[in-house]
Every structure is written in C-alpha cells, then in structure tokens.
Amino acid sequence: MSHSQDKLQQLIAKAPKSLAPERELWSDIEKQLDKPEYAQPNHWRRIAVASVILLTGILGTAMWSNGVIMPLYTAQSNASPLLVTLSEIKQEHEQQIALLHQSHKVNWQATELGMPLNKGIEQLRKAAEKIYQTLTKTPHDKELWQLWLWTQQREIELLQQGQKLPTADQHQGALI
C-alpha cells in the first residue's frame, strides 16, 4: 500500500462522526414544524394562475381564429398569450420583491452572515433571467415554466430568510 493510501486510511479512521453546523438551525426548523406537510401554496397558486391564463389565451386564440372575436388589437399588442402571461408573472414577482425590500429595515446583506445568502440570491436572479430569456423563445416548455416559477419562489424564500438574520456577527456552535 502506497504512502498516500496509508494516509487516506488514517484520515478515514480519524474522521469525526459529527460536525457542528456553522449557524444555529433549530429556530428555522421550529418555524416549519407547524406547517402542513408538503404545503407549497405560493408555488402551486402561481402554476394555477398561469394555467388559467394559458387556458384563457388558448380559448381566446381559438375563438379569434374562428372569427368569433374581431381583431381589435394593434401590432404592439400582437404578442402570444403565453408571452403576455410570462411578462405579467415577471412583473408581479418584481413587485413582490420590491415590497419585501421596502418592508425590511435591516441591512442583512452587509453582514457576514448575509453574504452567502446574498450571493445565492444574486446567482438565483441571474439564472432566473436566463430562464426567462429562454422562455420568451420557447414559451411552451412546461418544465422550464416550472423551473422559472421555482426560482422566483426560492428567491422570495431566501429574501425572507435573510430578513431573519442578525445584523451583528453571531457565530453559534463550535467549529470543527
């Protein structure tokens, strides 16, 4: 057995069975204990809203092509119903984010604890924007729709988590 393999066996033998998390996790767990199992109201509500709008769009298009509805709109509003829905949901999400920013009074992004979360939110936004751009080209991709709605939901959750962070540096638990 080579030296490096010996060393690896030693490392495995002395690897601790337990590690202390870098932050306190119980308070977030406790908050989730009263929630009903598998409850994701916002996510499903958004999908439901998107489905209703989609259905309305399809019906509207079908009726218009059959001559039931007279074409009243101009070239500017000549967009696919899915794209309109996409844009509406994006606007609604941006409003929600703006509201969240207005409602919190603590600049948690500037704290050491808030930095990883802030970085995560940044990456999430970048990814959401890429998905959005892709969706504008392929609005019929259901999986992509779900993914996009998920990124929005996750962004809100992360922002809400961020608002619960302390402003001062408060490490809890020993580092291993």
Next chain:
Amino acid sequence: MTAQLKVLEQSSFNEPDLIDSAKRGDKAAFKQLYLQHHRRVYALCFRITGQVALAEDATQDCFVTLWQKLPQFKGQSQFTTWLHTLSVNQALNSLKKHRSFWSRFVAAEIDVEAVQDEYEDLDKILVRLPERARIVFVLFALEGYKHEEIGQLMGIAPGTSKAQYHRAQKLLAEILD
C-alpha cells in the same frame, strides 16, 4: 455551571420517552432529539452535499421530515439507524433538487478555500471530489454501506458504485501525494 447542569439534565433524558413525547406533538422533546442528533445529521449532509449552505438546508429538512414521519417510527429498528436512513435520503434529495436547477445554468461552485478553513483533514479534501464519487466514497468508506445499498439509494448499478469508489480513492490519493 448552570449550563453544565443543563447539559447533564438534557443528557439524562431517555430517548424512547423523548420519541414518544415528540410523536404526541411535544416540541420540547423534539428539540432534545434535535440537540442529541443534529451534529451527526449535519456531518452526513455536509459530506454528501459538499456544500455548507446546502448541508444546512438538508439538515433542517431532515428534522422537519423527521417531525412529520415520527409517528411512523414503530421502534422495530434503532432510532439512530432509522434517522440515519432518513438523513441520507434527504441529503440526496436536496442535492438532486439543487442539481436539477443549477446544472442547467450555472457551473457548480464550491468554495474550497472556505471549507478548508472551517473543516479538518478528510473533510477538506472530500469537497474536491466530483459529486458522485464523493457520495459513493462517503457512504461506503465512512458510513459502511454496501455497494448494492448505495446502488439502490442512488439509482445506479452496484458496479458503477464500485467504479466510483475506486475513482474517488484514486483522486484522493493523488490529492494527498
């Protein structure tokens, strides 16, 4: 001194009693179970996910799931064994959820430097392994799973698990050289 007494008081709790109380909705009893087991669960989640933030999320999800599934625990197996299986599944699920999202758009980013500062020895180098090789290595070498069991957990053939284990060993040996 008061803190020491508190710890002694906590450690004197009988686990089966805590489990029974938690099953009946006693959050204080459930917190005691959390205090007894969260470090072990976190270690497992950290080694499987390879990321601090994801490991924290997975640990929290583990205990929320534990709370929801506790009434299903009938005591046929040891509680620690049951919790261990639940934790492995939860960590793998968290990773899968995370991967299905990120892998499409963003390259995996692991802050190796940060992990190296915070963790010791094996944990410093484990995060440098490719994901699948790391999970197989952790489950086989550290957690004592068989390749057949790992195959079932990860949805891969036992032969693939063996190959990933050897790959992990080789990579770790190279890192240690």
